[in-house]
Amino acid sequence: MVVAEEDIAKSTGRPYVNIRGEGFFHEGAHQISEIPNDMISFQAAQRAGKKAFTDAGISASDLDLAEVYAPCTIVEVLVAEALGLCPRGQGAQQAASGETALGGRIPICTSGGLLSRGHPAYVTALYSYFELLEQLRGRGGKRQVDQAELALACTELGNYNAAMVHILEAVA
Amino acid sequence: MSLPIIQTEGLRAYPPRMSDFTKSFWDGLTSGYFRTTCCDDCNRPSFPPKPFCPHCWSNKVSWIELTGRGMLYSVTTVHAGPAVFSGDLPYKVGIVDLEEGIRIATKVLDDTALDKPVELVVLSYEDGPLFAARSHLS
Numbered sequence: 038m039v040v041a042e043e044d045i046a047k048s049t050g051r052p053y054v055n056i057r058g059e060g061f062f063h064e065g066a067h068q069i070s071e072i073p074n075d076m077i078s079f080q081a082a083q084r085a086g087k088k089a090f091t092d093a094g095i096s097a098s099d100l101d102l103a104e105v106y107a108p109c110t111i112v113e114v115l116v117a118e119a120l121g122l123c124p125r126g127q128g129a130q131q132a133a134s135g136e137t138a139l140g141g142r143i144p145i146c147t148s149g150g151l152l153s154r155g156h157p158a159y160v161t162a163l164y165s166y167f168e169l170l171e172q173l174r175g176r177g178g179k180r181q182v183d184q185a186e187l188a189l190a191c192t193e194l195g196n197y198n199a200a201m202v203h204i205l206e207a208v209a
Numbered sequence: 210m211s212l213p214i215i216q217t218e219g220l221r222a223y224p225p226r227m228s229d230f231t232k233s234f235w236d237g238l239t240s241g242y243f244r245t246t247c248c249d250d251c252n253r254p255s256f257p258p259k260p261f262c263p264h265c266w267s268n269k270v271s272w273i274e275l276t277g278r279g280m281l282y283s284v285t286t287v288h289a290g291p292a293v294f295s296g297d298l299p300y301k302v303g304i305v306d307l308e309e310g311i312r313i314a315t316k317v318l319d320d321t322a323l324d325k326p327v328e329l330v331v332l333s334y335e336d337g338p339l340f341a342a343r344s345h346l347s
């Protein structure tokens with residue numbers, strides 16, 4: 038994976054995608070914050086997501102797909118809610134009903150995610166970005182999301198004490 | 210206010226590391242006191258005790274005594290644990306919000322329901338103390 042200015046990427050003649058927005062937030066604690074907070078609201082993901090959406094000038098409903106860092110089932114549900122991909126309290130129900138599956142309203146983790154694709158700590162997040170690159174360049178094969186133009190990647194550390202969000206965009 | 214002290218047989222399975230700085234905490238716990246540090250500048254407590262204030266970065270902190278009372282925020286039962294705790298299986302660990310506005314992780318001794326009052330107790334092992342939470346009927 039190579040990060041470069043767009044004119045350099047273009048000059049290679051190879052397919053690329055654009056980074057349209059980014060956001061980062063760290064709540065200043067690791068794992069359990071000593072200051073009581075709502076541990077299932079994933080405040081860092083909320084705030085990093087908001088920054089990224091503002092930076093990109095889009096909202097969650099504009100996205101075609103997302104790859105989120107979710108090493109446990111419940112984490113995908115909670116981070117989907119924190120990022121506004123699903124309304125709070127409905128993440129699990131919407132996943133079960135197929136809204137977050139391939140072909141659904143907002144496919145989440147077409148790569149299989151950390152639980153199915155795998156979770157080689159420290160490089161896990163790169164696999165998520167790679168999946169979005171493949172999707173936005175139309176190279177997703179059987180996993181391809183129709184007309185994928187805008188995608189979100191979210192990674193984290195601790196118990197989502199920090200989150201980094203990028204909005205990636207296909208090149209027309 | 211001192212914590213109930215429960216005499217417990219045997220040795221601690223995984224004795225906590227004690228530093229020169231945290232010795233005051235463990236010594237206090239041995240005597241039934243749950244102490245931590247509080248900032249002299251912004252007056253906010255912090256746990257675990259530390260020689261600086263994570264809220265305003267002051268280096269001026271003093272030891273204070275906490276009540277050891279709080280509410281159970283979350284709890285889970287560990288059925289498959291690290292080998293060193295195999296003798297305790299199954300055991301409960303939880304998250305407690307203390308009255309002083311500090312959230313801690315701790316072993317939980319009973320079936321306290323979420324959002325119900327708990328108190329910290331000292332488990333006085335033969336080689337030193339640990340702390341744990343149990344339900345508290347006020």
Ligand SMILES: [Zn+2]
Binds near residue numbers: 253267
């Ligand atoms: Zn302070």
